[in-house]
Amino acid sequence: KMKSVFVLEIFSLACFVLLSQVSAKNAEDVRCKCICPPYRDVKGQIYKNNVTLKDCNCLHVVDPMPVDGKDVEAYCLRCECKYEERSSGTIKFTIIMYLSILGLLLLYMVYLTLLEPILKRRLFGHSQLIQSDDDVGDQQPFANAHNVLSRSHSRPNVLNKVEHAQQRWRRQVQEQRKSVFDRHVVLS
């Protein structure tokens, strides 16, 4: 299970990098931006154009030239042109992925904090019994060894395994919450 998670992670990572590379060449994604400061009676202005890196200079980008022919050189000397690139695909992908992960987490959070206690109470009615089951151990030194050893045993059932992993994760988070928020032993 661990391995597959990692493989998945690496895969998504590779996808991310690849995507950013592939989508870098979009027609809208390059611009040449020229900032021209005020000159005599001409106001300062910003020009943007879609040209190649080679053509990114004042003469190609500033299209309606605001000054006469003899002043063009002087005007253009003051302008600063920058060639800029972005990858809109990466931005789109990142934002959408981020928002979907955030949304999933929020849903899961709502489920964990609000829905699950209600469901449990309705289904079993003895949720406190299950709760107390989790808290066994930790105090006895041999319970810990028990845990360590049972971890190395393989479980036949996949569902069982997932359930077990989730239980363990929950207990860990509970423990973390206790040490961070209640006992204030770490991270304060």
Add this chain to the structure above:
Amino acid sequence: MESEQLYHRGYCRNSYNSIASASSDEELLDGAGVIMDFHTTEDDNLLDGDAASPGSNYAMSNGGGAASSSTHLLDFLEEPIPGVGTYDDFHTIDWVREKCKDRERHRKINSKKKESAWEFTKSLYDAWSGWLVVTLTGLASGALAGLIDIAADWMNDIKEGVCLSAMWYNHEQCCWTSNETTFAERDKCPQWKSWAELILGQAEGPGSYIMNYFMYIYWALSFAFLAVCLVKVFAPYACGSGIPEIKTILSGFIIRGYLGKWTLMIKTITLVLAVASGLSLGKEGPLVHVACCCGNIFSYLFPKYSKNEAKKREVLSAASAAGVSVAFGAPIGGVLFSLEEVSYYFPLKTLWRSFFAALVAAFVLRSINPFGNSRLVLFYVEYHTPWYLFELIPFILLGVFGGLWGAFFIRANIAWCRRRKSTRFGKYPVLEVILVAAITAVVAFPNPYTRQNTSELIKELFTDCGPLESSQLCQYRSHMNGSKAFTDNPNRPAGPGVYAAMWQLCLALIFKIIMTIFTFGLKVPSGLFIPSMAIGAIAGRIVGIAVEQLAYYHHDWFLFKEWCEVGADCITPGLYAMVGAAACLGGVTRMTVSLVVIVFELTGGLEYIVPLMAAVMTSKWVGDAFGREGIYEAHIRLNGYPFLDAKEEFTHTTLAREVMRPRRSDPPLAVLTQDDLTVEELQAVINETSYNGFPVIVSKESQRLVGFALRRDITIAIENARRKQEGIMLNSRVYFTQHAPTLPADSPRPLKLRSILDMSPFTVTDHTPMEIVVDIFRKLGLRQCLVTHNGIVLGIITKKNILEHLEELKQHTEPLATSWYYHKKRYPPSHGSNGKPRSRVHYVQLIRSFQDGQGEGADGSEEEEVCLLDGSDL
């Protein structure tokens, strides 16, 4: 003593070894006039056993089981016990043991290499796995940094408005191709709608201002709320900056789950929310934590790193370098940061791997290009103006400011965090975050310098006023008209815009100073670099403009006369902002080299190294005058992590026996004997004491040291034997020797625990000065050290004992220092009121309980509960 040894005669059964081997001088010396004991020979078997493993000084037999077969020829039949050689949560690792384990593993692979092609491939894979894991870590941290940058920028702009044409663009990207932007208002374009425009339909006027204000607060609050909720529900360890904890982990502490998958995910997600909520925090520190999580997760792919805590820390060192590399776009600065600030054990091999990881991470981030400026950070600037010698005075003044700010911040923040830790106030983390976010948002919005993203503020302050700039900060009065004014950009008198900006910057400075103190330590991911840099940049810019105006109005002063002619450009306020940022960061973190390198990598100008060095050094001196520790050490101390700082010097003249446990008033040391305990007795000892390890002695009469067995290993081994081995009963004999003791015929099968015995525990004599002991602990990364006298074990010194001792001495010498009490939760204190050595006979007291079977809790071994070092003084 005599009677004991006499008694021992009859007690000892197993005297197959030669009589001559009992020539131990210590017995002769100590028991002068005692009848020689010919039977305490088992310990000499130990010597034989060690001789069987040439080349391994440390004869680590407990290295996860796998290593034991080659070391102890007779143990090869025993299968390794799973779990032995691992550590419990909140425990300290034993660097020596881990390094031995690794060497053992390496030797094994090397010896097998020539056997087959498959083994050869395996050895190649093993040799390369170090580079592979840092490559993967670099890739992952670069990608995650890109994700965080893009998402945080977008979310930050969501507070103001939304891009209608494409939801996923931030403000800058939204107006990417728009031709409606003007020189004065560069970020206005029709595609980008502010919330007032969308809701009220008007862009100007008080109504829209209030609407925007309201939406700003609304978004800030909801982001902060989401962040703290996610942290609380899924991964509480994701809060804070993470650097103090990573420092502690790298020094050899175990915090399970701190670098896990969930922490990584939640930290990444909530970091974006926290930055976007406008709180006075940065993403740089948490990025180091994120990178370390990546390093930890990827190290699980490689058995070389997953099974060895010391090797794993090498990967984490490299990962933290990668984290800073992407946080600041400073790969070399990242490597130096790892070396100077976070790492504990940093061999050259790790340096190269850190370098490589930083390179890979920076490359990935650059290819993602999150800011669209082909740079790794938003506030990259380039200056080409020179600086003059007299400017060193304001630079040093900025350094003094940085040091004062650092000292003040550390004091204030620690006081506030202590309050949070120890009073009821800490019980409401969600409420606290929301409150701070609300105050920040309400106060920040009216001031344009606090409203914008802190990184953007730093960028604006760093950027020098050229003719291309149109911001308020650059509204100088131009006394020359037309083109001439812009030809060489001379220093000019400040216009009304600059004066207004000054006021706003001053208010922003005060606001940032106050809010940062209350923000750092909130239960959301929060870094310190960016707010500190912002404070320094604001102060620096103010000073820079002041010096500039001074030079303009008083250009005939002797200082300015030489360099600043009328109309010449001699002061660069942006450079002052940069120097101020470095100084403030230096004051808070007390970094020097890495900080200067990071800042000059940000600016790409090598000519500013001297001003930066001067300011950073001054700020460190000034800061150290008020308190020697940086913010991270202060937080480590506040939380009571077992961190032995390598920078501090130990100058006291105490001896090992004054520090060791047990002290005089304590019950005697809990020890195990090597072959006359039963399983039941052993369990009783373990159940009734809380120590993490027990010295094993030859017998209670001889008291000579055999080895050291860890509590965790013993419990695991007993549990394992119960499951796997037949015939292990409660009254089975436990033995740590090579051969089983001779037992009566009807007794149950004995349990051999030799494989978990550390037969080369580190020992010092009782007269060793503590400075040497502290040095040994620091340099070797020991976990515990036994104190012997003539080969007889007297007591034990653990890392925790040393930390306590240091703290005690510190309180003796500086009684005004903050109180940091030894605080025990579960166990009675083991303080001895005086550290005078007792006569030897007392130390060698027997533990009656081993015979009676009712193990009395004996004190003296180690316990490394995290709460023991708890700094709370509630």
